[in-house]
Amino acid sequence: LHRHAQHLVAAAEPDNDGSDPGSWSAWALLLPHLLALDPTTADQALRSTACNALYYLLMRGQYHTALPLADTWHQHWRDTHGPDHDHTLGAAHQLAIAHRLLGNYRQARELDEDSLARERRAHGDDHPNTLASATCLANDLRALGEHAAARVLNEDTLARYRRVLGDDHPDTLISANNLAINLSSLGEHAAARVLDEDTLARRRRVLGDDHPNTLSSASNLAVDLTNLGEHAAARVLDEDTL
Numbered sequence: 001l002h003r004h005a006q007h008l009v010a011a012a013e014p015d016n017d018g019s020d021p022g023s024w025s026a027w028a029l030l031l032p033h034l035l036a037l038d039p040t041t042a043d044q045a046l047r048s049t050a051c052n053a054l055y056y057l058l059m060r061g062q063y064h065t066a067l068p069l070a071d072t073w074h075q076h077w078r079d080t081h082g083p084d085h086d087h088t089l090g091a092a093h094q095l096a097i098a099h100r101l102l103g104n105y106r107q108a109r110e111l112d113e114d115s116l117a118r119e120r121r122a123h124g125d126d127h128p129n130t131l132a133s134a135t136c137l138a139n140d141l142r143a144l145g146e147h148a149a150a151r152v153l154n155e156d157t158l159a160r161y162r163r164v165l166g167d168d169h170p171d172t173l174i175s176a177n178n179l180a181i182n183l184s185s186l187g188e189h190a191a192a193r194v195l196d197e198d199t200l201a202r203r204r205r206v207l208g209d210d211h212p213n214t215l216s217s218a219s220n221l222a223v224d225l226t227n228l229g230e231h232a233a234a235r236v237l238d239e240d241t242l
Contacts, residue, residue: 003043009033010045018056019170021212027056035069040076047077047087054094059212063101070095084118089129096136105143112137126164128171131157135175142182151182168206170213173199177217184224193224215241 012030014023031053039050050073057066074091081088096111116137119130134157141150158179161172176199183192200217207214218241225234 002037005033006037006042006046009037010049013049013052017052018054019059019213021059021210024056024060027053031056039073044087047073048090051087051090051094054091054098058094058097058101063098066094067098067102070098083114084122086129089115089118089133093132093136096140100136100140100143105140109137109140109144112140126160128165131161131164131175132171135171135178138178138182142178142185147182147185151179151186154179154182168202170206173203173206173213173217177213177220180220180224184220184227189224189227193221193228196221196224 009030012026014020014026014030016023018024018027030049034046034050034053037046039047042050054066054070054073057063057069070091074088074095077085077088077091083089092111092115096108096115099105099111100108112133116130116133119127119133123130134153138150138153138157141147141153154175158172158175161169161175165172176195180192180195180199183189183195196217200214200221203211203214203217218237222234222237222241225231225237
């Protein structure tokens with residue numbers, strides 16, 4: 001009966017990783033059932049759902065809820081399945097995001113450096129899991145003030161994403177967004193503007209005007225405009241974004 005319940009919950013998972021607000025009501029209904037089944041001892045399908053549920057919590061801003069869950073699941077799966085298992089690395093990925101969003105940048109960096117090395121060894125440099133780990137590590141480096149190193153890693157990651165997933169894939173656009181932030185932090189405001197304008201146009205087309213990632217791009221572009229002295233245009237864009 002317990003295994004049947006696991007399969008039912010896994011089958012009811014929304015058709016995205018939790019980043020789309022349109023799925024949040026479905027995730028909110030599913031999450032109590034997922035937690036009641038205890039993902040630490042669940043089968044493979046429910047572990048995958050659990051990793052996506054962590055991302056849903058992070059996208060909702062529920063960092064303090066996500067972090068202890070990710071920490072518990074990561075430790076248990078690492079001990080049970082090994083540090084290189086996909087679900088162990090998936091939990092490590094979400095745990096690192098939670099740490100970074102809570103300002104625990106060094107903990108996030110340690111996790112992401114370890115995960116990136118393991119992903120590269122297991123899947124190669126161009127695998128989406130590897131690129132996701134590289135993206136997160138670059139974010140950690142930027143948060144720690146290592147802007148030049150973050151830029152180098154983001155440039156390499158974006159080139160790989162474009163080649164593997166295409167210019168319009170949501171993960172490619174996340175990478176482009178992050179590189180633009182790097183460029184801005186290094187004072188390359190004109191280059192940041194060009195990249196942010198392109199990313200915003202693509203996100204509006206792919207994700208829609210009101211998706212959180214689209215709004216993030218709009219906000220970043222307004223910063224570029226401000227840095228370039230185009231204050232009136234920045235105000236118009238910021239008012240609409242807010």
